[in-house]
Amino acid sequence: MRNLESKITKLIIEYSLRDWLDLTEDVDIVIVGAGPSGLTAAKYLADKGYRIVVFERRLSFGGGIGGGGMLFHKIVVEESAKSILDDFKIRYSKTENNLYIVDAAEFMAKLATGAIDAGAKIIHGVNVEDVIYRPSPLRITGVAIQWNAVVLSGLHVDPIFIESKAVVDATGHDAEVISIAARKIPELGIVLKGEKSAHAEEGEKLVIEKTGRVIPGLYVTGMAVAALHGLPRMGPIFGGMIISGKKVADIIDQDLKSGSY
Numbered sequence: 001m002r003n004l005e006s007k008i009t010k011l012i013i014e015y016s017l018r019d020w021l022d023l024t025e026d027v028d029i030v031i032v033g034a035g036p037s038g039l040t041a042a043k044y045l046a047d048k049g050y051r052i053v054v055f056e057r058r059l060s061f062g063g064g065i066g067g068g069g070m071l072f073h074k075i076v077v078e079e080s081a082k083s084i085l086d087d088f089k090i091r092y093s094k095t096e097n098n099l100y101i102v103d104a105a106e107f108m109a110k111l112a113t114g115a116i117d118a119g120a121k122i123i124h125g126v127n128v129e130d131v132i133y134r135p136s137p138l139r140i141t142g143v144a145i146q147w148n149a150v151v152l153s154g155l156h157v158d159p160i161f162i163e164s165k166a167v168v169d170a171t172g173h174d175a176e177v178i179s180i181a182a183r184k185i186p187e188l189g190i191v192l193k194g195e196k197s198a199h200a201e202e203g204e205k206l207v208i209e210k211t212g213r214v215i216p217g218l219y220v221t222g223m224a225v226a227a228l229h230g231l232p233r234m235g236p237i238f239g240g241m242i243i244s245g246k247k248v249a250d251i252i253d254q255d256l257k258s259g260s261y
């Protein structure tokens with residue numbers, strides 16, 4: 001080995017490939033999207049000992065968190081999600097309405113740190129462009145992935161595959177994974193209703209209520225729940241997102257333990 005440049009290159013390729021080789025045989029759950037719901041699900045599932053990979057197409061964490069509310073750098077969280085803020089050591093100011101004000105940058109940084117510290121692997125710049133399915137019994141068994149840089153380039157390059165026991169659509173407003181599965185595997189019978197206009201209380205309540213398994217092997221959390229079930233949006237209040245992430249983690253855990261996933 002000659003110069004430092006060569007050593008840098010060798011180490012990056014060698015250690016990245018080690019991780020990628022692990023992903024070909026060692027993933028329990030693929031989470032698509034490193035927004036609030038995906039990161040929360042990643043932490044609680046990793047805490048339970050599952051091998052988690054989060055694929056995020058951007059080179060950042062937090063999804064819609066960073067924009068706060070119309071770029072004002074705070075977001076709001078309800079009392080019901082306080083224990084999750086505490087689990088992630090996220091600081092807040094409590095207001096008289098039992099609403100908590102959180103700094104957007106701290107929220108996304110600590111959600112990501114919590115997921116990573118629990119053992120979840122987060123890989124940036126990777127776009128999930130399709131799912132893997134098996135017909136009998138009909139179920140989702142993993143994802144097809146592509147570098148997002150390739151997607152943005154418009155080049156025709158085939159994806160590679162990552163298998164898992166469960167795939168979580170945490171892609172936000174467009175419910176991208178479910179939308180692909182609905183379009184390309186019509187026998188799944190998935191109908192995406194599309195998100196409704198704002199009704200914050202209803203949106204928060206129903207997103208949590210409808211979080212869960214869509215079809216065997218495929219789960220939904222966060223705003224993707226609203227897109228799937230036709231639920232109202234809620235604006236920059238995030239209790240529903242993180243409670244939904246925790247709930248999907250609990251449901252997947254139950255399903256995997258009972259073998260009914």
Ligand code: 48H
Pocket residue numbers: 032033034035036037038055056057058061062063064065126127128129170171172173176177221222223224233234235236237238241
């Ligand atoms: C890889 C992908 C893909 C893909 C998307 O939008 P998010 O923040 O999602 P949630 O549901 O965790 O949180 C929603 C919240 O941020 C929000 O927008 C709210 C509460 N809105 C209310 C309102 O009224 O507007 O994060 C999703 C992440 C993003 O980082 C995407 O880049 C990523 O998923 N992503 N990554 N492959 N196919 N699709």
